[in-house]
Amino acid sequence: MAGNDYAKVGEFKPIDLLAVAAAREVSDGEVVFAGTGLPMLAIMLAQRTNAPNATCIYEAGSVDGRPIDLPTSVGDARCHYQGALASGLWDVFGQLGRGVVDMAFLGGAEIDQYGSVNTTYMGGLPGGKRLTGSGGNADINSLARRTVFIMVQEKRRWVERCSYITSPGWRIPKWPGGEFVHKKEVYNKAFRGGPWAVISDMGVFRFDDEGVIYLDTVHPGFTPEQVRDKCMFKLNIARVSGETKTPTYNDLELLYKVVDPEGIFLS
Amino acid sequence: MGRPRKVSLTEAIGLINDGDSLTFSGFTIWRRPMAAIMELIRQGKKDLHLIEVNGGTHDDMLIGGGCVKIWESCWSGHELYGKIPGNLSRKFQAGELICEDYSHVQMLYRLVAGAHGLPFMPIFAALGTDILNPEYDMLGKAGLRDGSHPKIPSKKYEMYTESFTGSEVALVPAAQPDWCIAHVQMVGSEGTVRVLGQKYADDEAFKAADKVIVLTEQIVPEEFIRREPERNLIPPYLVDYIVELPWAGHPTGCYGSYEADGEFIKDFYTRSRTQEGFDEWAQEWIFGVKDHEAYLNKLGVSRLETLRASTALGYSQKVKRGSR
Numbered sequence: 088m089a090g091n092d093y094a095k096v097g098e099f100k101p102i103d104l105l106a107v108a109a110a111r112e113v114s115d116g117e118v119v120f121a122g123t124g125l126p127m128l129a130i131m132l133a134q135r136t137n138a139p140n141a142t143c144i145y146e147a148g149s150v151d152g153r154p155i156d157l158p159t160s161v162g163d164a165r166c167h168y169q170g171a172l173a174s175g176l177w178d179v180f181g182q183l184g185r186g187v188v189d190m191a192f193l194g195g196a197e198i199d200q201y202g203s204v205n206t207t208y209m210g211g212l213p214g215g216k217r218l219t220g221s222g223g224n225a226d227i228n229s230l231a232r233r234t235v236f237i238m239v240q241e242k243r244r245w246v247e248r249c250s251y252i253t254s255p256g257w258r259i260p261k262w263p264g265g266e267f268v269h270k271k272e273v274y275n276k277a278f279r280g281g282p283w284a285v286i287s288d289m290g291v292f293r294f295d296d297e298g299v300i301y302l303d304t305v306h307p308g309f310t311p312e313q314v315r316d317k318c319m320f321k322l323n324i325a326r327v328s329g330e331t332k333t334p335t336y337n338d339l340e341l342l343y344k345v346v347d348p349e350g351i352f353l354s
Numbered sequence: 355m356g357r358p359r360k361v362s363l364t365e366a367i368g369l370i371n372d373g374d375s376l377t378f379s380g381f382t383i384w385r386r387p388m389a390a391i392m393e394l395i396r397q398g399k400k401d402l403h404l405i406e407v408n409g410g411t412h413d414d415m416l417i418g419g420g421c422v423k424i425w426e427s428c429w430s431g432h433e434l435y436g437k438i439p440g441n442l443s444r445k446f447q448a449g450e451l452i453c454e455d456y457s458h459v460q461m462l463y464r465l466v467a468g469a470h471g472l473p474f475m476p477i478f479a480a481l482g483t484d485i486l487n488p489e490y491d492m493l494g495k496a497g498l499r500d501g502s503h504p505k506i507p508s509k510k511y512e513m514y515t516e517s518f519t520g521s522e523v524a525l526v527p528a529a530q531p532d533w534c535i536a537h538v539q540m541v542g543s544e545g546t547v548r549v550l551g552q553k554y555a556d557d558e559a560f561k562a563a564d565k566v567i568v569l570t571e572q573i574v575p576e577e578f579i580r581r582e583p584e585r586n587l588i589p590p591y592l593v594d595y596i597v598e599l600p601w602a603g604h605p606t607g608c609y610g611s612y613e614a615d616g617e618f619i620k621d622f623y624t625r626s627r628t629q630e631g632f633d634e635w636a637q638e639w640i641f642g643v644k645d646h647e648a649y650l651n652k653l654g655v656s657r658l659e660t661l662r663a664s665t666a667l668g669y670s671q672k673v674k675r676g677s678r
Binding site for chain 2: 123124146147148149156159160161162163164165166167168173174175176177180183184203207211212216217218219220221222223224225226229230251252253254255259260261262263265270273274275276277347348349350351352354
């Protein structure tokens with residue numbers, strides 16, 4: 088078997104496929120905003136495979152680092168090892184506002200069919216469970232050209248409309264009135280994009296012209312119907328283009344030997 | 355203003371009154387003034403109002419200790435070592451804590467406005483989210499935006515159509531907390547502050563606050579820190595009190611000095627999921643030790659040596675972080 092051959096089912100873990108599918112969303116030369124966890128694996132793998140000229144910015148203030156050890160979170164000193172800059176939030180969020188950021192990886196506890204996510208109150212208020220809150224999620228989904236979400240595929244987390252919208256997708260309320268409109272009508276001249284793809288442990292999803300999510304590829308071992316059953320809304324499975332490509336042997340070697348040899352996220 | 359005074363941690367924290375508003379240096383689990391957090395709990399402060407760019411282990415600890423009435427920020431948790439802020443979540447659900455949420459950019463720009471003496475800043479970030487839903491104006495709903503609280507703005511935000519380009523922006527109000535409590539790597543003997551590594555939102559936190567207490571890994575001769583002024587962040591006259599206290603950021607990480615103590619934070623998170631668990635933890639690590647020195651002795655030399663950063667890398671490669 089050659090390094091570029093695709094691994095067979097059973098030769099990789101679900102989390103490996105998540106990281107690899109996420110890495111493949113990065114185009115070479117892009118400026119990428121990444122957060123803690125799987126996004127770090129994804130950008131570090133992408134820089135060693137399909138996007139060697141991609142630049143990574145972490146929101147705590149590290150710009151174009153070349154880490155030799157996997158950071159555990161964005162404030163970690165490892166993020167800016169051999170970096171162009173170790174700055175701060177004012178610098179990097181300013182760059183985001185200016186339109187410098189091409190794509191970003193984000194996560195969430197709940198996602199809706201328009202790509203809004205909830206990281207604040209699971210179930211909304213009153214009564215909802217308090218989570219971490221937005222952090223940069225809302226800002227990045229607002230102002231990056233493309234955002235890619237990495238999500239767990241659980242029915243209660245895939246909803247018609249988020250019980251609390253922390254981070255704005257394609258159809259969102261326009262405050263203070265709250266009427267539900269397309270993102271363009273809320274952002275006007277500041278509009279430059281939004282949710283581009285969602286990667287779960289069952290498939291890869293994209294958004295149609297109306298900003299509604301559909302299933303693009305299904306991971307090996309699952310059917311589109313099984314994925315639809317894990318959504319509270321009626322997921323569009325009419326546009327499925329095939330199976331998600333599995334990791335290559337080279338991807339797995341890089342993930343386990345170079346990116347996360349300590350087993351921090353890939354235990 | 356004038357020159358800062360060198361004081362003990364007990365003295366510095368003794369200056370903080372119940373009901374005061376606080377902000378801190380650092381980012382999530384990095385370079386937080388943890389010794390000051392533990393001393394605030396030890397001194398039994400009440401009704402504190404936290405106004406922060408983001409929270410982390412420090413604010414969740416302070417909330418567990420019953421010291422906080424209002425949390426205004428965008429995030430809290432323990433990164434890899436605890437996925438939700440256990441104390442914050444529990445106290446909020448019990449109705450014992452007001453949580454006013456903003457986004458990262460919104461909180462940052464509120465402190466920038468405070469630091470620059472401006473009444474507000476305009477932003478595009480986080481439009482179309484429930485952060486701006488009037489139903490989630492938690493200070494307003496609690497009746498605290500009536501003008502009688504000097505650190506609470508009369509509105510959470512305001513939508514505004516500006517006339518330069520005709521864009522609709524959100525205006526977020528300035529924040530000027532009573533105190534910034536910071537932890538840094540180096541302070542000169544006269545008070546010049548140097549921060550190594552990422553600066554996070556320290557510049558804004560220092561300058562937005564009315565008064566500043568700086569904890570530092572070390573005080574160095576002023577002549578030394580002034581050899582390279584381009585590496586310094588804050589001049590002496592913007593600092594009020596200095597406390598020299600090595601390892602004062604533990605269990606959070608401090609670039610160039612020591613690693614975040616993930617095992618310690620994970621243990622704190624696990625135990626603080628219930629109030630009884632938090633109380634037991636606090637008995638062991640806060641009330642059961644007399645001061646910061648006793649705390650470090652309890653941690654022990656070998657634990658601290660494992661955490662100590664490599665001078666070449668700025669972090670430690672000796673800590674076991676994963677499963678391999």
